[in-house]
Each structure stands twice: as structure tokens, then as C-alpha cells.
Amino acid sequence: MSEILKAFWVGGFICLIGQLLIDKTKLTSGRILVLYVCIGAVLGSVGIYKIIADYAGAGATVPIIGFGHNLSKSVLKEVADKGFTGIFTGSLKAAAGGISATILFGFIAALVFNPKEK
Amino acid sequence: MNKKIGNQTIKFASPPVIISAASIAGKKEGEGPLKKYFDVILSDNLKGEKSWEKAESKIVENTIKIAVYKAGLTIDDIDYIFGGDLLNQDTGSTFGVRNFRRPFFGLFGACSTMGEAMGLAAMAIDGGFAKNVIAGASSHFCASEKQFRFPLDMGNQRPQSSTWTITGDGTVVISNKGSGPRITHVTAGKIVDLGVKDANNMGAAMAPAACDTIVTHLKDTKRSPNYYDLIVTGDLGYVGHTLLKQLLAQEGIYINEEKITDCGIEIFNKTAQDTHSGGSGCACSAVTFCGYFYPKLKTGELKNILFIPTGALMSTTSSGQGESIPGIAHAIAIESRVK
Numbered sequence: 368m369s370e371i372l373k374a375f376w377v378g379g380f381i382c383l384i385g386q387l388l389i390d391k392t393k394l395t396s397g398r399i400l401v402l403y404v405c406i407g408a409v410l411g412s413v414g415i416y417k418i419i420a421d422y423a424g425a426g427a428t429v430p431i432i433g434f435g436h437n438l439s440k441s442v443l444k445e446v447a448d449k450g451f452t453g454i455f456t457g458s459l460k461a462a463a464g465g466i467s468a469t470i471l472f473g474f475i476a477a478l479v480f481n482p483k484e485k
Numbered sequence: 486m487n488k489k490i491g492n493q494t495i496k497f498a499s500p501p502v503i504i505s506a507a508s509i510a511g512k513k514e515g516e517g518p519l520k521k522y523f524d525v526i527l528s529d530n531l532k533g534e535k536s537w538e539k540a541e542s543k544i545v546e547n548t549i550k551i552a553v554y555k556a557g558l559t560i561d562d563i564d565y566i567f568g569g570d571l572l573n574q575d576t577g578s579t580f581g582v583r584n585f586r587r588p589f590f591g592l593f594g595a596c597s598t599m600g601e602a603m604g605l606a607a608m609a610i611d612g613g614f615a616k617n618v619i620a621g622a623s624s625h626f627c628a629s630e631k632q633f634r635f636p637l638d639m640g641n642q643r644p645q646s647s648t649w650t651i652t653g654d655g656t657v658v659i660s661n662k663g664s665g666p667r668i669t670h671v672t673a674g675k676i677v678d679l680g681v682k683d684a685n686n687m688g689a690a691m692a693p694a695a696c697d698t699i700v701t702h703l704k705d706t707k708r709s710p711n712y713y714d715l716i717v718t719g720d721l722g723y724v725g726h727t728l729l730k731q732l733l734a735q736e737g738i739y740i741n742e743e744k745i746t747d748c749g750i751e752i753f754n755k756t757a758q759d760t761h762s763g764g765s766g767c768a769c770s771a772v773t774f775c776g777y778f779y780p781k782l783k784t785g786e787l788k789n790i791l792f793i794p795t796g797a798l799m800s801t802t803s804s805g806q807g808e809s810i811p812g813i814a815h816a817i818a819i820e821s822r823v824k
Contacts, residue, residue, distance in 0.1 A: 389644050393683045396641050482537065482638060484512070484530055484627055 374426030377419065381430045400431060407435020412443065437461045488611070491705025493672050493698075500667035501610035503782075503819070504617075504660045506775035507552035509544050511626065511652025514764075514772065517753045522776035523653075524551055530627060530652050537628035538572060538580075541654075545570070545581025545623045548654040552619065552775075556658040560585050563658070564615035567606045569598040570623045570767050571650075572632060577623050581654075596691075596720045597674065597796030598622040599655060599771040600815030604671040606659045607817075621656030622794075624766030633684070633801060646686040648722045648749055648765035655771025657779070666782035670818035672702040676798065678811040684804050688725020688749075688762055691795040694812030695721060696732035698793060702816045703738070710740045714787045717778065718814070719770035719794035720749040722763030748773035770794040782821045789820040 388399050410416035416436040420427040427433055438458045445457025459466070490496045508523045515526030525547070532540040545568065553560055566585070569592035570577030582589050594601035602620035609615045627637055629650040635641045659668070677694040695718050703710060710716065721729055726747045733740065748770045749763035764773075774792055781787040795814040804810075 386642065389642055393686075395684065396635070481531065482627065482636075484637065 370424060373423050376426070377423035378426035378430055381427070381432055403430070403432045404435040404438075407432035407437075408439040409435075411436035411439035434462065434465075491701070493675065493701050494705035495604075495608065495671045495673075496706075497607060497611040497669060497671075499611055499661070500669045500820070501607040501659045501661060502663045502665045502667050503657050503779065504663040504665045505552050505556035506655070506657045506779035507548050507555055508655045508772040508776035509548045509551070509653050510768075510772050510776070513626070513649075513758065514651055514653055514752060517758060519752055519773065519777050522780070523772065524548075524776070527652070530625070537625050537631065538576065541570065541572065541577040541623055541625040541628055541652075542580035544625070544652075544654045545578055545621070546584065548621060548623070548656045549582065549585070549619060552621070552656040552658050556617070556660070556663075558617060558658065560587060562617050563587050563619050564617055565590060565606070565609055566619045566621075567592060567602040567609075568619070568621045568623070568656075569593050569602065571595065571629050577625070577628070578621075581623070594794075594813060594815070595796030595798050596624075596765055596767050596769060597794040597813050597815055598767045599774065600674075600719070600792065600794035600817055603657065603659070603668065603792075603817050604673060604815055606657075607668040607671060610659055610661050615661075617658060617660045619656060619658055621654060622767035622771040623654035624650050624652065624768040626650045626652045626766070629766060643761060644685045645761050646683070646688070646724050648687060648720060648762045649753065649760040650766035651720075651752065651764045651768040651772060653768040653772040655768060655773070655775035657775060666779070666819050666821045668817055669820050670702070670706060670816075672698055672705060672816040672818075674698040674814040674816070676811045676813050678809055680809045682804075682807070682809045684799065684810065686724060686762075687765060687797040687810065688720075688722040689728055690797045690799075690810035691719075691812040691814065692721055692725040692728040692732060695725075695729050695793055695795050695814040696736065698814040698816045699733065699791070700736050700738065702791065702818070706818070710738055710744070713744070713789055713791045713818075715778075715790045716740060716745045717770075717774075717790055717792050718745075718747045719796070720763070720765035721747045721795055722749040722761075722765060723755070724762045725795075726750060726763075751777065782819060785821045787821065789818065792817045792819055
């Protein structure tokens with residue numbers, strides 16, 4: 368139960384910052400998205416995001432900022448294993464499952480459903 | 486005889502008559518305060534089509550049919566169709582009129598298109614180039630979101646300053662004779678760009694253009710704002726409407742609260758419908774005029790209005806390249822009785 372609460376408040380806090388950026392700044396949501404991925408990558412590469420992810424679990428890994436963390440984490444791992452080429456081959460490895468699943472499920476959903484309004 | 490007065494205004498010698506008006510509105514618009522004024526309210530914004538874009542063209546086609554029918558004419562009586570929409574290359578209108586086989590001028594004035602279409606249509610009539618002309622504009626919430634922002638399926642959040650693109654089409658038939666309110670003046674707007682870059686706050690980008698057109702119109706016609714029963718802007722929304730009143734005050738023009746309004750404000754119930762700053766899109770001014778204001782002018786409940794559709798002339802490419810949003814506004818003076 369306490370893990371759910373931790374995931375909820377950390378995940379919610381990350382989204383709250385995003386909502387404030389939408390409401391209080393002129394940043395478009397596309398830019399906020401890219402900003403979040405970059406922040407995640409930077410925080411991940413210096414090891415800060417791992418501490419947050421260990422504490423909050425899915426609350427930290429599911430938001431898009433966790434995707435950035437994932438990219439940097441797997442680059443670091445690939446570089447440790449394979450050296451220089453790991454910079455290029457590493458980033459998408461950890462995300463491969465997520466990206467392929469997105470394409471497949473998106474395709475299936477497009478076959479089954481019609482678009483809807485908000 | 487010179488029909489141009491002042492800097493930007495045309496005064497018609499024989500003011501063209503708006504003999505009919507038709508409107509089709511989307512589901513959400515049909516749940517708003519103006520629901521009883523539209524000719525048709527869609528139960529499904531896909532309208533049985535396979536895409537939002539196809540649905541929009543179908544709406545265009547049907548609205549024109551209704552407007553022509555109400556005017557007691559057939560489509561072959563129409564000399565020209567002036568129309569436009571927000572989709573790339575004006576496909577909403579083009580595909581909507583392709584079965585009619587009548588001469589067509591495709592226009593792009595973003596959300597000011599209805600003003601542009603009515604102005605040009607009236608000029609064609611008063612110039613003696615046509616007897617019956619159609620002017621219309623359409624937009625579709627889902628198709629616009631997809632083109633200008635993000636596909637709806639992404640479930641993106643909308644900022645408070647953003648407006649809600651109207652789904653629908655408003656079309657008028659303008660004629661050289663008949664009964665109905667007449668277009669007496671047109672003040673074509675010029676582009677005003679004060680450097681606003683926020684595509685989620687188009688009201689602020691368009692308000693300076695609306696102010697410029699109102700000031701120019703009043704100067705050219707030597708009229709006071711009180712001459713009009715109502716000054717109606719297109720889709721400034723709450724944010725832009727407030728800004729417009731401030732800008733007019735800076736120019737020394739004060740208009741009573743009940744004598745100036747905005748179609749984007751009229752069309753939705755802000756709190757109940759969660760539409761943030763109000764309605765927008767080509768269809769916003771078009772359906773509100775055709776459904777709500779036209780009958781009031783026809784019955785004489787409104788003596789005259791200054792109708793000012795407003796447009797934000799950006800594209801996804803220009804926004805992506807960091808360009809600001811140029812605004813435009815065209816003023817159409819419409820009177821229920823001309824002496």
C-alpha cells in the first residue's frame with residue numbers, strides 16, 4: 368500500500384509541474400514533452416533519477432521523464448559493455464520493447480476503433 | 486462612380502441583400518446556448534464518413550443545399566461560390582462544392598474567412614457581375630486539432646487561453662434583389678502583427694487586428710460606435726475580447742458592454758462546457774451569424790450590426806519556424822432596413 372502512495376504522489380507531482388508549465392508559461396505541450404525527456408536523460412545520467420525511481424517505482428518510470436531516464440541508463444550500460452559504439456546503439460535498446468509495443472497496439476486499435484471527439 | 490470611401494472601406498451603391506442563411510453545427514455546439522438557432526445539429530461529428538475531413542466536406546455540401554433551398558433557388562441559379570476553411574489547401578470547401586459544378590473561389594482568411602467571403606460576394610453583386618452568390622465558411626474541431634495541434638487520440642491537455650474550434654458551416658446567399666438585411670459597407674482588414682507567438686492564445690493575436698479594423702471603419706464611415714446596435718467580432722474568445730476593449734479604450738473608443746460581443750463567447754457556455762476561452766474557427770463566426778444574428782436582423786429585432794470575423798493567419802510550418810501570428814479582421818456592416 369505504501370508503495371502505491373509513493374508512486375501516486377511522485378507521479379502526480381511530476382504531472383503537476385507539467386500542468387503548471389501548460390497554464391503558467393507559453394510552452395506548447397510538444398516542447399514540454401521534449402523538455403521532460405531531456406530532463407529525465409540528464410537526471411538519469413548523473414544518477415539522481417535512479418534514486419527517485421527506486422523510491423517511487425512506476426510513479427517515476429511511467430511518466431515521459433522516465434523514458435529519458437531509460438535512454439540514458441541504457442546508453443551508460445552499453446558504453447560499459449561495448450565501449451564507444453554503445454553511445455549510438457544503447458539509447459533505443461531499453462526502449463525497444465515500449466516502442467514496438469506502441470506501434471503494434473496503435474495499429475490494432477486503429478483497425479478496431481473509429482476516431483472519437485474529446 | 487467611386488464606391489470606396491476613406492482608407493479601406495467600400496460603400497455599396499445598391500447594397501446587396503442577404504436573402505437566406507443556413508447553419509449546420511456540431512454536437513457540442515448543439516449542446517450550447519445557441520442550440521435552438523441552428524438548422525441542423527449533428528448527432529455524430531463523423532457524420533457517417535470515414536474521416537473528420539470527409540465529414541467537414543459533407544457538412545459544407547449540405548449547408549449550401551439548405552441555404553439555396555431556403556432562398557427559393559436551385560444551385561444552378563448561383564453565379565459564384567465564395568468559401569473557405571482551415572484545412573490544408575482549402576480541401577474542406579473544395580471537396581464540399583465539387584458536385585455542384587458551379588464557379589468557385591476558394592478563400593483562405595483563417596477564421597476571418599466568413600467576412601472575406603461575404604465582402605467579396607457583396608462586391609461581385611454590387612459590381613454587377615452576379616445575381617446570386619454564395620458565401621460560406623466551415624471548420625471541424627477534430628480535423629483542426631489534428632492539423633494545427635495534436636491528434637485527439639493523444640489526449641493532449643489544453644491551456645486556459647486556448648479556444649475550441651467550432652464544428653460546422655455557415656452559408657449565406659447574397660443577391661441583387663429580394664428581401665432581407667443588406668450589406669451596406671465592407672471594411673477589408675489589413676494584417677496586424679504585434680509579435681504574439683502563442684498558438685494557444687490566438688485571441689491576443691487577433692484583437693489588435695479587430696481594433697484596427699473597427700477604428701478604420703468608424704473613421705472611414707464617419708460613424709460613432711453607437712450607430713450600431715451590436716458590434717460582433719468573430720472568435721476572439723474571452724481573452725481576446727477583454728484585450729480588444731482595452732485596445733479600443735486606448736484609441737478613445739468606449740463601447741457599452743451590451744453593445745459589443747464575440748461569437749466565440751456567445752456559442753458556448755464556458756463553465757458547463759469546459760471550452761476555456763471560447764469558440765474559434767471559420768465556422769464560429771459563420772454559424773453564429775447565420776443561425777443567431779441573421780434571423781434577428783431579418784425580423785428587425787436588431788436594426789444593424791457590424792460583423793467582424795477575425796483570423797489568425799499562421800500555419801503549422803510558420804509556427805514551427807518561430808514566426809509570430811499575423812492577425813486580420815474584416816468588417817461587414819449589415820442593416821435590416823436601408824433608407
